Amino acid sequence: QKEVEQDPGPLSVPEGAIVSLNCTYSNSAFQYFMWYRQYSRKGPELLMYTYSSGNKEDGRFTAQVDKSSKYISLFIRDSQPSDSATYLCAMSDRGSTLGRLYFGRGTQLTVWP
């Protein structure tokens, strides 16, 4: 079983839609949760960073962590064509001195006008 599972999609939505992206994980020690956005032929860009459970909002983006279900989500409100990218979830455990990140495979999102 992989540490982090993420549906690769692809996901295609019209402009203005609410997008929900999700990851599940198996390691209950994970405490730090991140979402990265990766445009084609670019490196991943850190989008959201949350610690432990709860919600975090930043503009049109909301990250949710449910540690009891080992499930994290990223919501994008009022999606724009510029949101078209691959979204990677990543997570780490508190005991990792390296700060080692475990990544999902990424979900490819297309927002069409």
Place this chain on the structure above:
Amino acid sequence: EADIYQTPRYLVIGTGKKITLECSQTMGHDKMYWYQQDPGMELHLIHYSYGVNSTEKGDLSSESTVSRIRTEHFPLTLESARPSHTSQYLCASSELTGPSSYEQYFGPGTRLTVT
């Protein structure tokens, strides 16, 4: 402006050649990482470093080597390139300690094709 730079961005090279992928950062970070990314797959950690003269192998078996002579510079070398090395290589950096040490910042990547 603080950033991470990778050169070259694209490289097509023949089998058996020695290549070095460059990575530099002006973030002031101590920790640096090299990842390999294939289409539709997870990022795999191949090398990391805590600071100058510190280098370790990651999870993915790799025939590459790295060096860390300067804090801002973390080059990756392949002594003899093979078609199986064809991939995207991503360099990243982060702070050494504290909650921010989990925030890794990535360069634009080098797309390597070995023919």
